[in-house]
Every structure is written in structure tokens, then in C-alpha cells.
Amino acid sequence: MRIIPDFATVALELRTHHVDLARLDPTSFNLLRDADGLDAELITANAFGAYLLNMAHPPLDDVRVRRAVARAIDRAGLVKRLAYGTADVGYADIPPALYGATARDDANAYDPAAARALLDAAGWKPGPDGIRARNGKRLELLMAGFAGSPSARAFDVQVQSELRDVGIDAQIKDYVAATYFAPAAAGGPLASGNFDVATINWLSGTDLDDAVLFTCAARPPNGRNYENYCSPEMEALQREARRTYDDAKRRAVYAKIEALLVRDVPMAFISHPKIRAYRNVDLHHPQPNGVTLWWHVAQWAFGS
Numbered sequence: 001m002r003i004i005p006d007f008a009t010v011a012l013e014l015r016t017h018h019v020d021l022a023r024l025d026p027t028s029f030n031l032l033r034d035a036d037g038l039d040a041e042l043i044t045a046n047a048f049g050a051y052l053l054n055m056a057h058p059p060l061d062d063v064r065v066r067r068a069v070a071r072a073i074d075r076a077g078l079v080k081r082l083a084y085g086t087a088d089v090g091y092a093d094i095p096p097a098l099y100g101a102t103a104r105d106d107a108n109a110y111d112p113a114a115a116r117a118l119l120d121a122a123g124w125k126p127g128p129d130g131i132r133a134r135n136g137k138r139l140e141l142l143m144a145g146f147a148g149s150p151s152a153r154a155f156d157v158q159v160q161s162e163l164r165d166v167g168i169d170a171q172i173k174d175y176v177a178a179t180y181f182a183p184a185a186a187g188g189p190l191a192s193g194n195f196d197v198a199t200i201n202w203l204s205g206t207d208l209d210d211a212v213l214f215t216c217a218a219r220p221p222n223g224r225n226y227e228n229y230c231s232p233e234m235e236a237l238q239r240e241a242r243r244t245y246d247d248a249k250r251r252a253v254y255a256k257i258e259a260l261l262v263r264d265v266p267m268a269f270i271s272h273p274k275i276r277a278y279r280n281v282d283l284h285h286p287q288p289n290g291v292t293l294w295w296h297v298a299q300w301a302f303g304s
Contacts, residue, residue, distance in 0.1 A: 005177050006148040014038060020280040021293060025151040029276040030084040037282070042086060043275040045290035046204040048093045050267040051143075051159065051197050052190070056228040059122070059139065060196060066265040068118040069141075069197070070108035072166045073159055075270050077110075082154050087273040092258040093202070093210055095272040099251040099258075107262055108269075115166040124167065132167035143170045144195035146180040152199055155270070170197060184220060191220040193228065200226070201273065205291055208254045211238045214266065229266035 002019065004010050011028035013019035015035050024032070032038060051069070059065045076089050088095070091106045124132035124139050132139040141163070145156045156172050163170045175189060182188030189195050202224075204210065212223045215238050216230040237260065241253040261267070277288055282302050287295045 008150060014278050014280075017280055020283045021286060021288075022278065023293060024276045024278065025149045026083045026086045026273075026276065027150040027154065029086055029278070032278055035278070037280060038278045039281050041275070041277040041279065041288055043277070043288055043290055044095075044097075045273075045275050046095060046098055046206065046208075047202060047273050047275070047290075048090050048095075048269060049087065049155075049199075049201045049271045049273050050090075050093070050269045052195070052200050052227045052267055053265065054193060054196050054198070054227055055266060056193060057196050059124070059134075060141075062122055063265060064118045064122040065124070066268075067108060068115040068122075068166065069163065069168065070265050070268040071111045071115040071118065072162050072168070073268055073270065074110045074162060078155060078158060079271050082151060082158070083271060083273065086276050087271040090269045090272045092261045092269055093213065093267070094204075094208055094254060094258060096258075099208055099254045108265060112162075112166050119167060126167050130164070130167055131169045138169060139167060140169045140171065141196035142194075143172045144180070144189045144198040145172055145174045146177045146199070147174045148177055152201075156199060190226045193220070193226070197268075198226065200267075203275075203291075208250065209242065210254075210257070211242065214238070214257070214261070227266040229264065231260070231264060234260055234264075 007025045007028040010019065010022050010024060011031055014022055014032060017037065053060050053066045053069060055061055079087050079089050119132055123134045127133050143156060143160065145152055160170045160172055179187060180189060184192035190198055212218050213225055214229055214234055216235060218225040219228055220226065237253055237257050241250055244250050244253060275290065277293055279286055284301050285299045289295055
């Protein structure tokens with residue numbers, strides 16, 4: 001097993017058969033569609049791609065600004081142009097098919113005019129260069145990202161442009177993946193809160209439980225609530241979901257949790273990516289699924 005922190009390198013190693021099985025980002029996955037001797041796998045998973053919005057940092061402590069960020073982003077366009085058919089557009093963290101949600105109006109759907117109106121209402125007015133300001137302070141946000149994924153970089157650059165279009169100056173700062181996801185003591189920007197906006201791709205297990213992302217107790221260093229979201233309504237729903245054993249009732253509670261995330265906008269959700277993998281056609285018996293590529297690894301073999 002090899003740790004390769006750059007997806008472009010992983011794709012090259014797969015093409016030359018120096019690697020026999022690997023996950024990829026959308027750009028690298030798409031580049032291998034015509035590669036000889038490789039089989040592609042696209043696996044539905046309990047996963048999402050989003051931008052964390054640090055609610056501990058003004059002006060993102062104002063839901064109008066967070067909603068303006070979300071409404072400025074053309075999620076459907078991003079997925080269509082940059083995911084190459086390997087993701088579905090998302091509006092919250094759990095793929096709707098997993099909890100039986102029906103179609104609903106999305107309060108954060110792409111609408112630059114609505115985003116500008118929200119920023120106007122919050123007191124952020126356009127300056128001479130188009131960037132908004134309030135009380136002499138420009139609307140500038142630090143957007144953290146991680147190096148090694150051509151797709152992540154492409155998404156960040158496009159989102160940066162769309163935010164500028166509504167008057168928000170987002171400056172991108174990339175980190176190597178090991179630093180990006182490191183604990184606060186090791187300088188990790190997510191765990192230390194050293195960001196305003198940050199890209200995240202999350203893969204959950206088969207259960208709907210998302211308390212590690214959205215409960216008050218899950219704020220770092222205890223969990224992955226990097227956005228510092230803490231809501232009494234969310235706490236009550238998470239307790240109800242964890243105490244309920246009836247499947248239909250649990251799904252109904254998680255539908256309410258998703259609606260609360262749409263209302264409070266702790267993240268700007270973008271997509272529900274599939275697990276994207278390639279394997280050497282000579283590698284037999286792998287059974288990748290929505291949780292792991294490594295299922296039944298003891299049965300794998302080369303040849304028949």
C-alpha cells in the first residue's frame with residue numbers, strides 16, 4: 001500500500017500499472033476513461049462536498065452573509081463542468097435517497113441577485129472596485145483548500161470568481177493534505193479555526209448519524225464541527241435521532257436536520273460525490289462499496 005498525496009500522480013501510476021487500485025478526484029478519474037487495462041468503478045456513497053463557513057468569524061456569524069455565500073455559488077454548474085458525471089448536486093449533507101426525502105424548495109439555490117440583496121440588507125455595500133465594505137472594512141474572506149487535487153483547485157478558483165461577482169473578495173490559501181487535516185496543535189487550519197471558508201469532502205458510514213459534524217460537543221478538538229455550529233434546535237434533533245430505533249421515524253428526524261442545515265447554512269453544500277476508483281483488470285475479486293475500497297481484501301488475487 002502506498003500513500004500518494006497527489007491525484008495526478010495516482011492517475012499516472014494507475015495508467016502505467018504501478019498502482020493496481022485507487023480512488024481519484026473527478027479530473028483525474030476523467031483523464032483515465034480511455035486508459036487500457038483499467039476498469040472504472042463509480043459507487044454511490046453517503047458523502048458530500050461543501051464549503052465550511054466559520055461561524056466564529058465575523059461576518060460569517062451573520063446568517064445573511066452565509067446564505068449570500070451559498071446563493072452566489074452555481075452548484076449545478078460546478079458539478080456539470082468539473083465533476084464529469086461523478087457527483088450529484090447537493091443541498092445538505094445526507095444524500096436525499098438515503099433518508100427518503102422528497103423534493104423541496106432550496107432556500108440556498110443559486111441566485112446572484114438574491115445574494116447581493118442579502119449582503120445589501122446586512123450593510124455590506126459595493127466599493128469602487130466592486131468589493132463590498134461596511135464601516136470601512138472590506139468583505140474579505142480567507143478560503144482554505146488542500147493541494148494535490150486538480151478538481152479541488154478548479155472548484156476553489158471558480159467559487160472565488162463567483163463570490164467576487166457578488167462583491168466578496170475570497171483569497172485562496174492551499175495546504176498540503178497532511179497539514180490541512182492535522183490537529184490544531186500541529187497547525188491544522190480546520191481544527192484551529194484558521195479559515196473563513198474551507199473546502200471539505202466527507203465520507204460517512206452507512207448510518208445517517210451526522211452528530212460529529214453538527215453538535216456543540218463536536219467542535220474541535222472533540223469532533224469535526226469545524227464550522228463552530230451550535231444550535232439548541234439541532235441538539236434536540238440529534239438527541240431524538242440517536243434515541244429512536246424505528247427506521248422510518250429516524251429518517252423523518254434526519255429530514256428535519258437537513259432542513260435546519262438549509263436554514264442555518266453552516267456550510268455551503270455543493271454535491272454528493274460518488275466514490276471514483278480504477279483497478280487493474282488483472283486484479284480479481286475486489287468488492288469496493290460505499291464505505292471502503294478494501295472490502296474482503298484477503299480474497300484479492302492476480303490471475304484467475
